[in-house]
Amino acid sequence: MTLIGIGPMMLMGLVKVLVPIKWLQKLCSLGVMWIAETWAEGLKIIFRVMTPTVWDIRSDVTLERDQPYLVISNHQSWVDIPALVEVFNRRAPFFKFFLKRELIWVPLVGLAFWALDYPFMKRYSKEHLAKHPEDRGKDLEITQRACEKFHDLPVTVVNFLEGTRCTSAKHRQQASPYRHLLKPKSGGIAFVMAALGKQMRYLLDVTIVYPEGRIPGFWELLSGQVSRVIVDIRSRTVPPELFMGDYANDPDFRETFQAWVRQLWEQKDARIEEIRRQG
Numbered sequence: 001m002t003l004i005g006i007g008p009m010m011l012m013g014l015v016k017v018l019v020p021i022k023w024l025q026k027l028c029s030l031g032v033m034w035i036a037e038t039w040a041e042g043l044k045i046i047f048r049v050m051t052p053t054v055w056d057i058r059s060d061v062t063l064e065r066d067q068p069y070l071v072i073s074n075h076q077s078w079v080d081i082p083a084l085v086e087v088f089n090r091r092a093p094f095f096k097f098f099l100k101r102e103l104i105w106v107p108l109v110g111l112a113f114w115a116l117d118y119p120f121m122k123r124y125s126k127e128h129l130a131k132h133p134e135d136r137g138k139d140l141e142i143t144q145r146a147c148e149k150f151h152d153l154p155v156t157v158v159n160f161l162e163g164t165r166c167t168s169a170k171h172r173q174q175a176s177p178y179r180h181l182l183k184p185k186s187g188g189i190a191f192v193m194a195a196l197g198k199q200m201r202y203l204l205d206v207t208i209v210y211p212e213g214r215i216p217g218f219w220e221l222l223s224g225q226v227s228r229v230i231v232d233i234r235s236r237t238v239p240p241e242l243f244m245g246d247y248a249n250d251p252d253f254r255e256t257f258q259a260w261v262r263q264l265w266e267q268k269d270a271r272i273e274e275i276r277r278q279g
Contacts (some may be wrong), residue, residue: 009035013115023093025151033094033116033153038091047082051224061231063091068154070196071095072189073206074181074268075160078218080208083229087206095156098146119146147195155174157196159189161261167215177271180276186254186261190247192237200243202240207232207240209269209275230275236264238240 012028019025047053063069067106069092073080098119119142120135141260150157161184164170177184208229210216216226244259245253 004006009112018248023235029117032038036112037090037094037118040085043082044086047221051221051226053221053224054262055083055225056085056228056230057233058230059087061202061233061235065091065093066154066194067202068093069156069202069204069244070101070189070192070200071204072131072161072264073158074208074272075165076208076210077165079210079221079229080160080195081214083208083219083231084158084206087231092156093154095158095189096150097160097193098160100269117146117149127227139146144191144195147192147259150196157200159190159192161185161189161265163188178265180272181265181269184261184265186258187247189261190242190245190254190257193243194245203236205234205236205264205268207234207271207275209272211276213276220256221251232271232275235250238254 012031016025016028052073071084071088073084084095094116096116113252148156151242163180163185164182165179166182170182174183209232211227211228211230212226220226239260242257245257247254247257
């Protein structure tokens with residue numbers, strides 16, 4: 001299925017780059033997303049037929065295909081990706097992740113991400129920025145350029161605030177104050193909100209819970225060892241002023257934004273505890 005779709009996706013991706021005609025580029029973008037959604041829908045059918053996994057989706061919002069969404073989620077396993085596909089594919093606009101730049105070199109998959117206009121990010125450590133201050137702010141520029149492509153078509157932008165999968169080792173290493181989460185990183189979502197501004201009318205807080213008490217790997221999902229996955233979706237109100245500040249250069253705004261994210265994360269941690277107690 002992947003091999004069938006990758007050729008047309010690459011062709012349309014090249015047309016978008018080589019032919020600077022706006023209506024044609026938009027048509028190619030729609031075509032690429034249709035192929036990706038069809039591929040994802042096929043995977044959903046395969047999982048339903050071949051595995052016993054129950055996708056327990058709980059939501060306080062009705063998704064719409066023509067509305068853009070900003071999604072924040074916890075991240076524990078590669079199984080999180082099929083969970084998000086199950087929830088959002090063909091119920092909301094096609095979703096885009098911010099990816100590490102290294103993923104573009106993954107055979108076939110990296111090319112598909114490129115054709116789909118997934119933003120490839122290069123994150124700089126504090127040590128790197130101390131030695132190369134000229135690179136400060138480049139991550140914001142990359143985010144802004146990526147988000148410019150989202151203005152013509154509604155999209156669902158997904159952000160894993162923890163920045164990596166939550167494991168027991170990472171939790172201990174961070175001395176995380178949360179029971180079930182790593183510390184959130186506020187910069188990425190702040191840059192996305194600043195770049196997209198009023199286009200993002202809805203923030204969806206997604207909480208993924210594996211009620212069996214262990215975090216399954218992708219092979220366990222494929223081999224039918226995951227009986228149930230809970231995906232809890234809550235609509236959140238974003239204070240309007242959080243769309244308008246300068247996260248990179250305004251310390252007061254940065255502290256306000258980080259406090260808002262910490263509050264979201266405290267609520268999510270409590271929600272995970274509540275879901276685990278229930279079952």
